[in-house]
Amino acid sequence: MMVSKETLFEQLVSLIASSHQLHYEMTKDLPKDDITPLQYEILEFLLVKQPITLSELSECKGISLPNTSREVKKLTDKGLCEKLDDAGDRRKQYIRLSAGGEARMNEWMAHMKQLFLQKVEGAQDAELAQISEAIGVLKATLLRD
Numbered sequence: 001m002m003v004s005k006e007t008l009f010e011q012l013v014s015l016i017a018s019s020h021q022l023h024y025e026m027t028k029d030l031p032k033d034d035i036t037p038l039q040y041e042i043l044e045f046l047l048v049k050q051p052i053t054l055s056e057l058s059e060c061k062g063i064s065l066p067n068t069s070r071e072v073k074k075l076t077d078k079g080l081c082e083k084l085d086d087a088g089d090r091r092k093q094y095i096r097l098s099a100g101g102e103a104r105m106n107e108w109m110a111h112m113k114q115l116f117l118q119k120v121e122g123a124q125d126a127e128l129a130q131i132s133e134a135i136g137v138l139k140a141t142l143l144r145d
Helices: 005-027 037-048 054-061 065-077 099-119 125-141
Strands: 081-085 093-097
Touching: 005 099, 037 054, 037 065, 037 081, 037 093, 037 099, 054 065, 054 093, 065 081, 093 099
Parallel strands: none
Antiparallel strands: 081 093
16 A cells, blocks of 8 residues: 555654643643653653753753753752763763652653553554554654664
């Protein structure tokens, strides 16, 4: 079956919108206490891609560098992330989750995992394999770095 690139693009836009909705549903009831939604997004990003520079984080999240720096400072003050100096370039710093940040994210991921397991509870092994394969194809083509 031949699929046009225009059709694929429309499907991708729909998938992105649906994934945003799914992400909202899976995170809306997390006990975030004193963490703002933006700070949570930063922590979530650090969970999957760390260490990262402030400028890389700023670019990826679409936040100005001063705002990124301010939010990372707040997270550092809360003990959820930490800065590391680059041994080869003293002007460069990396940000990563602290041990406390990792523990907090692990709690939140456990909550999200339960919601995910509920969503796929009735899925057959073949369907789960198709989902896994589709994710693999997306990562290998559209989502590669």
